[in-house]
Amino acid sequence: MVRPEGVSVTGLGQRVKENTEVEVTCDVSRVKPAADIFWRKGPDGPLQTGTTSIGTNSDGKTCHLQSTYKVSFSRNDRNTKLYCLVTRPGNRTDVWATANQTVSVTCEYRHSRL
Template identity: 85%
Template sequence: MDKVHDTTYRVRPEVSVTGLGQKVIEFIEVEVTCDVSRVKPAADIYWRKGPDGPLQTGTTSSGLNQDGKTFHLQSIYKESFTRNDRNTKLYCLVTRHGNNTDVWATANQTISVA
């Protein structure tokens, strides 16, 4: 079967989170970015503070990669953090379209508050 035309063909995405690599200042809004590359079909991105926090959305953009077969997605999440958030993980969850409980891939960074 030709995988280019097979809608069930899946490519596992590569996910990275940037923006929390250094200490953030309490109550100052920071921008955190989740980059998802090499994904097929396109997916949804959600954010979660801590392992059990509520799902949140960021500002998401997408585009077709140069191979013409896979997508690149980016989600930008903005929030100000407090000392209570120290050492909490901020997760970027990649899910299949329309199914936010089916986590396909994930990445995280630990919140460090000055």
């Protein structure tokens, strides 16, 4: 077994507009065997799955994984971290590696005239 050499989360940008779905990506490099990838909004949120693709690295022995996940955020999610958790296959409690990105949510304010 080889734990991942690197894990990164991309796709959130500087700010995310509230209630707008965004697609984020988690890249996992050089892992063996192919690990499971889960997503979690905040430290205590439920584990979610994305769509994962598996490729073989040039060494022919380790895998490169990429998981995409669609998520939206509310104003209550301001400064929440979105986590990508890489776990041993079939054991979601054995976390090999994590990466996260903090979310900056921009809110839509509606002005009403009285």
